[in-house]
Amino acid sequence: MPSARAKDKARGFPSHLTINKERLLADLNAISRIGIGDRGSVTRLVFSVTELRSRQLLVHLMTQAGLKVQVDRIGNIFGRLEGGGGPAVLAGSHLDSVVHGGKFDGPVGVIGALEAVRTIKESAIALPCPLEAVCFVGEESSRFGFSTLGSSLVAGQVRMKDLTNAVDARGTKLEDVLAGLGVYRDSLPSLRRDPKSVRAYLELHIEQGPVLEAKKKKIGVVTAIAAPTRLRVVFTGQADHSGTTPMEMRKDALVAAALLIAHVEETARENSAVEKGRVVGTVGAIKIDPGVINAIPGKAELSIDIRSITAKAKERVARAVEARAKEIAADRGMKVEILPIRSEEPVDLDAGLIRLIEEICEEKKLPYEIMPSGAGHDAMQMAKIAPAGMIFVPSKKGISHSPLEWTDPDEICLGAQILLETIVRIAYEAS
Numbered sequence: 516m517p518s519a520r521a522k523d524k525a526r527g528f529p530s531h532l533t534i535n536k537e538r539l540l541a542d543l544n545a546i547s548r549i550g551i552g553d554r555g556s557v558t559r560l561v562f563s564v565t566e567l568r569s570r571q572l573l574v575h576l577m578t579q580a581g582l583k584v585q586v587d588r589i590g591n592i593f594g595r596l597e598g599g600g601g602p603a604v605l606a607g608s609h610l611d612s613v614v615h616g617g618k619f620d621g622p623v624g625v626i627g628a629l630e631a632v633r634t635i636k637e638s639a640i641a642l643p644c645p646l647e648a649v650c651f652v653g654e655e656s657s658r659f660g661f662s663t664l665g666s667s668l669v670a671g672q673v674r675m676k677d678l679t680n681a682v683d684a685r686g687t688k689l690e691d692v693l694a695g696l697g698v699y700r701d702s703l704p705s706l707r708r709d710p711k712s713v714r715a716y717l718e719l720h721i722e723q724g725p726v727l728e729a730k731k732k733k734i735g736v737v738t739a740i741a742a743p744t745r746l747r748v749v750f751t752g753q754a755d756h757s758g759t760t761p762m763e764m765r766k767d768a769l770v771a772a773a774l775l776i777a778h779v780e781e782t783a784r785e786n787s788a789v790e791k792g793r794v795v796g797t798v799g800a801i802k803i804d805p806g807v808i809n810a811i812p813g814k815a816e817l818s819i820d821i822r823s824i825t826a827k828a829k830e831r832v833a834r835a836v837e838a839r840a841k842e843i844a845a846d847r848g849m850k851v852e853i854l855p856i857r858s859e860e861p862v863d864l865d866a867g868l869i870r871l872i873e874e875i876c877e878e879k880k881l882p883y884e885i886m887p888s889g890a891g892h893d894a895m896q897m898a899k900i901a902p903a904g905m906i907f908v909p910s911k912k913g914i915s916h917s918p919l920e921w922t923d924p925d926e927i928c929l930g931a932q933i934l935l936e937t938i939v940r941i942a943y944e945a946s
């Protein structure tokens with residue numbers, strides 16, 4: 516059997532390229548110091564000062580690497596390395612985070628892509644097509660309930676009316692933030708990327724689940740991405756005195772909310788088997804008014820996230836939750852508003868890219884796993900305009916969206932090396 520390197524040489528691939536691990540890890544650390552908090556947690560909510568600073572640092576790193584940097588109106592960053600002609604290979608992820616998250620969800624894919632592209636630049640190989648390292652704005656839904664904002668705009672998947680119910684905990688509307696950036700209905704098309712200009716999109720990401728570690732695998736090759744349906748449900752009862760209002764005369768919005776929370780768990784559990792669509796359902800945030808010990812809550816607002824790898828199962832559960840919300844409100848003589856935030860279709864990633872990443876792992880004799888992603892990613896949107904592929908690296912104990920999120924640095928570097936080799940092969944195979 517010829518070695519992988521000999522095979523690459525015969526096919527004209529430059530197979531000698533190796534990422535600079537120290538530089539990759541130093542840059543990842545530099546990003547994670549922005550927004551660092553208690554117990555090593557990281558908070559960089561979209562459009563916060565910390566998130567903006569992380570994007571500024573990325574622009575600096577890309578410029579230092581000699582890439583041509585373009586920032587679109589919403590803040591998506593593209594660091595381009597020219598080469599050959601035709602459409603570019605894009606690779607990236609996001610720098611925004613949840614509240615009290617970890618260092619790696621997103622930045623591994625952004626800095627991993629930057630490291631791959633600058634390694635290729637330094638090698639001075641004759642590059643058959645352009646490459647771009649990308650950072651998308653607002654992948655996380657933690658602030659507005661709206662996920663993959665930047666990549667959705669690039670993929671042309673956002674209409675202004677989709678943003679109507681996207682409001683943060685302080686009541687700031689996403690539409691107003693976008694207006695502040697000069698993004699209005701008329702400017703949405705200018706953020707779109709011409710699909711003909713993208714040869715492929717790749718995203719390196721931590722797994723955020725326990726499978727790779729449990730199966731002792733180094734790399735996950737992602738086949739499909741589960742998609743969320745998100746709703747806000749607002750119960751309006753009657754705020755009143757907690758001492759003087761008899762139990763039978765109350766309209767307690769929080770009790771109505773509590774019944775609905777229990778229903779979300781119950782119905783998601785009933786549909787959690789693989790053959791039923793592997794549904795998961797979460798009420799991740801609740802806002803109560805007035806929210807004091809001696810008043811009956813008059814208003815309770817729930818943020819509900821339902822996901823599945825099949826659209827049908829997800830919609831079945833979402834409809835059941837809506838029906839139960841109306842039933843609870845009717846039983847208790849209250850008002851309920853159901854505000855859809857966004858409903859996404861689960862997507863399949865590109866079969867050719869899955870095979871290519873598999874092949875690279877096989878040639879390197881790396882233990883890998885073919886698997887779906889339960890978490891959402893920018894690749895979900897980019898798959899709508901270009902062949903998209905994802906590479907996962909293991910998450911310690913499967914924990915993510917938590918300060919305990921961790922991936923061994925050697926495994927991050929290995930993932931970035933696989934990303935580099937995948938980019939090179941796509942570039943050369945298409946030439």
Ligand code: GLV
Nearest residue numbers: 655656890891892
């Ligand atoms: C992104 O991390 C998500 O919420 O799936």
Ligand code: MN
Nearest residue numbers: 613620655916
């Ligand atoms: Mn995340």
Ligand code: MN
Nearest residue numbers: 620621654892
């Ligand atoms: Mn992420």
